[in-house]
Amino acid sequence: MTKILLTLAACLALVSGPALAHWPVRLKTEQSVTLDTPVDEVWSVIGNFDDMSWFPGVVSIDATGTGKGATRVRTMEDGQTMHEELLKRQPEKYAISTLFLDTNLDMVKATNYASHITLKDADGKTLLTWKGAFYRGFPQNEPPEDLNDDAAVASVEALHQTGIDVSVERFGKVE
Numbered sequence: 001m002t003k004i005l006l007t008l009a010a011c012l013a014l015v016s017g018p019a020l021a022h023w024p025v026r027l028k029t030e031q032s033v034t035l036d037t038p039v040d041e042v043w044s045v046i047g048n049f050d051d052m053s054w055f056p057g058v059v060s061i062d063a064t065g066t067g068k069g070a071t072r073v074r075t076m077e078d079g080q081t082m083h084e085e086l087l088k089r090q091p092e093k094y095a096i097s098t099l100f101l102d103t104n105l106d107m108v109k110a111t112n113y114a115s116h117i118t119l120k121d122a123d124g125k126t127l128l129t130w131k132g133a134f135y136r137g138f139p140q141n142e143p144p145e146d147l148n149d150d151a152a153v154a155s156v157e158a159l160h161q162t163g164i165d166v167s168v169e170r171f172g173k174v175e
Contacts (some may be wrong), residue, residue, distance in 0.1 A: 002060065002067045003016065011095075022140055023139075024135045024149070024162055025135075025149075026130065026134070026135060026138050027110070027132075027133070027134055027136065027149060027152055027153055027156075028132065028133050028134075029131065029132045029153055029157050029160065030130070030131045030132075031127065031129070031130050031157050031160050031161065031164060032071075032127060032128065032129045032130070033126055033127075033128050033155065033164050033167070033173060034122055034125050034126065034127050034128075034173065034174040035125060035126040035127075035168065035170060035171040035172060035173060035174070036125055036168060036171060036172030036173060036174050037125065037126055037171035037172060038121075038124055038125070039094055039120065039121045039126040041105045041121050041126075041171070042119055042126045042128065042167070043091070043094045043119055045170070046096070046117060046119065046128075046167070047068070047089065047094065047096055047119075048068060049063060049066050049072060049096065049098070050063035050065075050066055050072065052072075052074060054166065054167075054170065055162070055163055055166065056162055057076045057077045057078075058074055058075070058076060058077075058167055059075050059076065059077055059138060060074075060075045061073070061074055061075075061119060062075075065086075066086070066089065067086070067089070068086060068087065068088055068089070069086065070085070070086045071083060071084065071085050071086070071101070072084050072086075076107075079140065080104060080106060080107060081102075081104075082100055082102055082104055082107055083100070083101040083102045084098045084100055084101060085098065085101055085112060087099050087114065093118070094118060094119035094120065095116070095117065095118045095119075096116075096117050097114065097115065097116040097117075098114070098115050099112075099113070099114045099115075100112075100113040100114075100115075103137075104149065105137045107159075108134075108155050108156060108159055109136070109137040109146065109147055109151045109152050109154075109156075110132075110134035110135060110136060110137055110152040110153035110155060110156055110162055111134065111135045111136070111137060111139065112134055112135050113132060113133075113134040113156065114132065114133045114134065115130070115131070115132055115160075116130075116131040116132075116133075117129070117130050117131075117163075118131075122174075125174050126171070128164065128167060130160040130163060130164060132156040132157075132159075132160060133135055134152060134156055135150040135152070136148055136149050136151070137151065137152055137155075
């Protein structure tokens, strides 16, 4: 009888445990644009972990290196900083991935934000794809409106769009 009760209790725990918990899910975004410039020229700007002078509002970068695991502190015009880690940089694939080590909800309404930029040759032009993976800014249930899933997605997409817009301004856009 004890064995049956223990088995029943274990089954109930498996069934009811996940049903009671409602944790945030990993959110993802993807935005693309085709730039009117060869991929090598775009990569020479966007592919440098230790130089973000191309991104609006960045006044300085203090990087520990340019290889996997390197970190940088991005300082913005308003004095805010963001610590980031280089997850991977693959020049042969024109790909760079970074992770925000801090949560700064004033800069982006998300936590555990990872950014992945890839460039691909498109007949002498460059297809730039910017992906993000992250959690909403409020990790518990019933987030306030400004820190819910929609706010996180909108914030990350706005951050990416800023980079895309400045890239279009610098390199031109294929219409």
